Amino acid sequence: MKEMKTAIITGAAKGIGRSIALKLADAGFALVLNDMKWDAESESVFSDRNCDYVLSSGDVSSSEYVKSLMDTAMEKYGSIDVVVNNAGITRDGLIIKMSEEDFDKVIEVNLKGVFNVMKASARIMMKQRIGRIINISSIVGLRGNAGQINYAAAKGGVIAMTKSLAKELASRSVLVNAIAPGFIKTDMTDVLPENVVESLLTQIPLGKLGEVEDVANLALFLASEESGYITGQIISVDGGMNI
Ligand code: NAP
Secondary structure, three states: OOOOOEEEEOOOOOHHHHHHHHHHHHOOOEEEEEEOOOOHHHHHHHHOOOOOEEEEEOOOOOHHHHHHHHHHHHHHHOOOOEEEEOOOOOOOEOOOOOOHHHHHHHHHHHHHHHHHHHHHHHHHHHHHOOEEEEEEOOHHHHHOOOOEHHHHHHHHHHHHHHHHHHHHHHHHOEEEEEEEEOOEOOHHHHOOOHHHHHHHHOOOOOOOOEOHHHHHHHHHHHHOHHHOOOOOOEEEEOOOOOO
16 A cells, blocks of 8 residues: 655645645645644534544744644654645735834745745655655735735745755755745635725636635645656746736
8 A cells, every 4th residue: 555645734724725735635645734723613624524634733933833843743644745835924015004013924924934844844854855845925926016015025035945945955856846826715815805806807817716726736736746857846826817
């Protein structure tokens, strides 16, 4: 029988992270799932599924917590094959109104959080001489967006870190890629006013927002044997918005 592979997914309680977790569970991965908190509804999604998983609550911007997350995975499963850096937040506002605190918070979670998880997993994957790191960036990291200078800086930084780490780890057969979603239907985009969504739709050639599964399908591919010759890439899932 094929050995079960292990995946860590951050921000997995809802939205894109949850969808990626379910996709990997169905593909036979054992899961170590992080989020800030787990409520009964989020937990039941995984307990109702016939899959092997551990839930962990904590903040990815804390390097100490991230180390304990890795320890949990190694103690329970003995390897970390795939890491998905999905946890993320927004604190939007035009630059003249954006507080330093809102700038720092988004950098702390969306950029430093990814650094923490990549650093801790790189050590383990280099020793294993195999591994996949999948970072969730954003179209905003590629093109910028008015009102999201903090988020754009973090997501652009994730792209630069992805390319750099791909170069650092390639000789150990650890592949590092990023997904750049466009606008996907989740709690994060639910807060957008109707006129903003209408204007966005005019910029999306496929004429609709994406579904969480659209992103999860690509994450599954990047976690699979079939993507073994792909590293350092930023792949868009955006209905053609970045053409
Ligand atoms: P979401 O529904 O808000 O889910 C994000 C999850 O991450 C939430 O459960 C959140 O917990 C958790 N989280 C936040 N801060 C965390 C931290 N410090 N440590 C651990 N977990 C944390 O958002 P989503 O739309 O699925 O987004 C997932 C990822 O895709 C994010 O990185 C986002 O930037 C990116 N993305 C989304 C879109 C889109 O259109 N939705 C487009 C491009 C990129 P709380 O709810 O407690 O904060």
